[in-house]
Amino acid sequence: xxxxxxxxxxxxxxxxxxxxxxxxxxxxxxxxxxxxxxxxxxxxxxxxxxxxxxxxxxxxxxxxxxxxxxxxxxxxxxxxxxxxxxxxxxxxxxxxxxxxxxxxxxxxxxxxxxxxxxxxxxxxxxxxxxxxxxxxxxxxxxxxxxxxxxxxxxxxxxxxxxxxxxxxxxxxxxxxxxxxxxxxxxxxxxxxxxxxxxxxxxxxxxxxxxxxxxxxxxxxxxxxxxxxxxxxxxxxxxxxxxxxxxxxxxxxxxxxxxxxxxxxxxxxxxxxxxxxxxxxxxxxxxxxxxxxxxxxxxx
Ligand code: ATP
Ligand code: ZN
Numbered sequence: 078x079x080x081x082x083x084x085x086x087x088x089x090x091x092x093x094x095x096x097x098x099x100x101x102x103x104x105x106x107x108x109x110x111x112x113x114x115x116x117x118x119x120x121x122x123x124x125x126x127x128x129x130x131x132x133x134x135x136x137x138x139x140x141x142x143x144x145x146x147x148x149x150x151x152x153x154x155x156x157x158x159x160x161x162x163x164x165x166x167x168x169x170x171x172x173x174x175x176x177x178x179x180x181x182x183x184x185x186x187x188x189x190x191x192x193x194x195x196x197x198x199x200x201x202x203x204x205x206x207x208x209x210x211x212x213x214x215x216x217x218x219x220x221x222x223x224x225x226x227x228x229x230x231x232x233x234x235x236x237x238x239x240x241x242x243x244x245x246x247x248x249x250x251x252x253x254x255x256x257x258x259x260x261x262x263x264x265x266x267x268x269x270x271x272x273x274x275x276x277x278x279x280x281x282x283x284x285x286x287x288x289x290x291x292x293x294x295x296x297x298x299x300x301x302x303x304x305x306x307x308x309x310x311x312x313x314x315x316x317x318x319x320x321x322x323x324x325x326x327x328x329x330x331x332x333x334x335x336x337x338x339x340x341x342x343x344x345x346x347x348x349x350x351x352x353x354x355x356x357x358x359x360x361x362x363x364x365x366x367x368x369x370x371x372x373x374x375x376x
Contacts, residue, residue, distance in 0.1 A: 098155035101140035108180035116294035181272035207237035
């Protein structure tokens with residue numbers, strides 16, 4: 078009596094599948110697609126469709142307006158989503174923030190007319206604030222104990238003071254050039270935001286397995302982005318000092334060079350202290366320093 082032959086096609090992978098909502102077009106779209114690609118996930122068809130299937134991972138991607146993503150994830154129409162924290166906090170839907178994604182960085186700031194004297198949030202007392210973020214602004218005012226009028230508008234918030242609609246605005250800022258062109262100045266940042274992964278609260282055990290696989294890949298990509306691989310040559314007598322400057326994942330790799338008395342040192346450096354350490358390495362006698370990007374970092 079032989080064992081039954083089970084074809085892999087009998088395994089139902091549908092129950093492992095996650096539906097991911099990302100922005101259809103706009104500032105988060107390209108970075109969202111790039112992150113999936115760097116996670117080794119191939120998306121089959123174009124973004125002109127409403128949805129696309131991953132060919133090598135149990136994932137289906139929905140392309141939506143960013144404002145709708147929290148609602149879809151709360152309802153379970155999508156299981157997970159990539160969306161700005163600003164939208165998550167404004168919409169206040171029942172979803173959980175699982176991971177910061179490291180792109181879509183911006184700040185939500187109060188701005189006032191250039192000539193205005195803004196020393197603190199007390200300036201806003203009794204004033205009219207135009208914004209597309211009434212929930213976040215109301216929470217900010219309440220925390221500060223300030224009474225002000227919030228005027229909700231959906232677009233072109235920055236023109237409101239110029240046309241006499243408001244005394245101040247609260248809007249997303251990256252460089253500040255839009256504010257400047259409208260005779261405004263940034264007065265106070267009330268939220269720093271970046272894209273995050275949110276999830277629905279009732280995922281199945283199987284879907285959680287898929288989510289953990291995805292998170293593991295995202296974390297590896299993020300780590301790799303923040304780190305550089307560094308190679309340098311050093312005279313052997315300088316090695317202790319140079320090795321002392323390098324953090325490395327364990328400790329740096331040291332290999333002898335063909336030239337007697339010299340070694341090659343390899344290590345990994347975090348972007349944040351990168352230039353500081355490079356300068357110190359040069360001063361300590363390192364030569365031929367090479368810095369290369371890391372594609373994935375599995376730790
Ligand atoms: P949609 O059509 O999807 O509703 P949108 O016009 O609301 O798009 P975008 O301007 O594409 O949205 O911005 C999407 C998200 O990108 C913002 O909610 C925010 O999280 C992030 N973002 C990053 N930098 C900026 C910026 N400088 N200005 C505005 N949003 C930014
Ligand atoms: Zn939007």
